[in-house]
Amino acid sequence: MAEEIPFIELSDITFSYPEAETPVFSGFSGNLPGGFVSLAGPNGIGKSTLMLLAAGRLLPQKGRVRLLGKDTADFADEEERNRFASFVYQNMEFETPEPLEAVLSQVYSGGFHEKKSDQFYKDVLRTFGLTDLAGRSLSKLSKGEMQRTLLAFSVLYGSRSIFMDEPVFALEDKQKEEALEFFRGYSRENRVTVYVSLHELDLTKKYAETVLLFHRGHTIDVGSPAEILTSEALEKAYGVPAAMLRQKEYLDRKKLEEESDLLKNRGDSE
Ligand SMILES: Nc1ncnc2c1ncn2[C@@H]1O[C@H](COP(=O)(O)OP(=O)(O)OP(=O)(O)O)[C@@H](O)[C@H]1O
Numbered sequence: 582m583a584e585e586i587p588f589i590e591l592s593d594i595t596f597s598y599p600e601a602e603t604p605v606f607s608g609f610s611g612n613l614p615g616g617f618v619s620l621a622g623p624n625g626i627g628k629s630t631l632m633l634l635a636a637g638r639l640l641p642q643k644g645r646v647r648l649l650g651k652d653t654a655d656f657a658d659e660e661e662r663n664r665f666a667s668f669v670y671q672n673m674e675f676e677t678p679e680p681l682e683a684v685l686s687q688v689y690s691g692g693f694h695e696k697k698s699d700q701f702y703k704d705v706l707r708t709f710g711l712t713d714l715a716g717r718s719l720s721k722l723s724k725g726e727m728q729r730t731l732l733a734f735s736v737l738y739g740s741r742s743i744f745m746d747e748p749v750f751a752l753e754d755k756q757k758e759e760a761l762e763f764f765r766g767y768s769r770e771n772r773v774t775v776y777v778s779l780h781e782l783d784l785t786k787k788y789a790e791t792v793l794l795f796h797r798g799h800t801i802d803v804g805s806p807a808e809i810l811t812s813e814a815l816e817k818a819y820g821v822p823a824a825m826l827r828q829k830e831y832l833d834r835k836k837l838e839e840e841s842d843l844l845k846n847r848g849d850s851e
Contacts, residue, residue: 586650588615588742588774589635594644596634605630606641609799615742615774617765619785621810622795623819624833628778629671632744635776636666649741664693667738669731669745672841675719682715685733694739702737708763709733710756724751724841732760736767742774750780750837757781761788780833782826786810794818 591611597604605627613635620628633639634646637653646653648665656662677684689702706712709729714722722730728751735743743764749757761777765788768775779785785792786806794802794809796818802809812823819826 587612587647588649589613590645590647590650591634592645592647594634594641594646596630596639596641606634606799608644610644611801613793613801613803614791616790617768617788618774618776618791618793619789619806620776620778620793620795621780621782621785621818622793623797624836626795626797627799628793628795629746632746632776632778633668636668636742636744637662638668663738663740665740666742666744667735667740669735669743669748671746671748671837673727673731678718678720680716681711681719681722681730684719685711685715685730685737688734689737692738693741694737705733705736708759725753725756728752729756729760732764736763740773742776745775745777747778747780747837749784750834751841757784758787764788765790780830780837782810782815782830 591609594606594609595604596606622628635648637656640654709732711729711733749760761784764775789806792806792809815823
């Protein structure tokens with residue numbers, strides 16, 4: 582039987598940000614699975630960096646990263662890289678005055694879905710609550726509306742995998758659940774791997790097929806949420822009693838909101 586290719590294969594990678602004192606990863610190796618996968622673990626442990634490396638947005642200084650068997654250093658161009666993976670960053674802004682509907686349809690028509698259908702397009706807009714915003718200029722969207730737009734972009738674009746860094750923190754609770762439910766179904770039905778970093782463990786428990794729990798010293802526990810997210814493992818990973826994790830989630834959410842406000846204010850004053 583042919584051996585199955587791991588979704589992500591990290592071989593002895595070392596990665597440091599410019600001018601950082603310590604590398605985020607040093608001589609790290611491991612295979613990570615596909616499916617609908619949530620990344621959990623303390624702040625600054627390397628969840629975003631791992632996704633950026635896997636999606637070919639960053640390259641390691643040493644070692645190799647393979648995504649679906651392809652060395653991320655060997656993408657012929659941006660188009661090939663985007664065909665393999667799209668990336669939803671934590672804070673993205675668009676200054677274009679174009680209406681949402683025009684940009685969404687450009688993303689769909691210029692994207693990688695082989696068969697395009699009006700019904701699918703409409704369903705995506707409806708799922709993310711964008712139908713009534715179709716005429717709104719992208720630069721006039723609220724934070725939550727922008728996050729819903731980015732989620733729709735990632736689905737309409739049709740890459741073989743989607744990486745998303747804290748993509749739902751500004752949404753209302755019901756919208757978060759609807760979005761994650763949709764991505765789980767989309768991932769299964771279309772065999773598209775979706776990696777999502779989420780600071781809310783309850784959402785990971787409810788929706789993820791697989792969780793990656795990052796520990797200091799770069800071990801990553803991999804398995805189903807029920808297997809991995811035990812009180813003992815969480816206390817070890819986060820270094821706080823499991824009962825305090827809700828308070829931590831609240832603080833993480835505040836931090837994400839503050840960072841995003843800071844960025845917006847900076848953009849507004851420029
Ligand atoms: N652009 C950058 N320049 C320098 N250092 C960075 C940069 N981005 C991240 N880092 C550092 O790299 C380390 C890993 O960061 P990363 O963002 O991957 O962690 P994370 O687990 O996603 O954290 P969080 O949960 O807070 O988003 C941290 O020490 C962080 O401060």
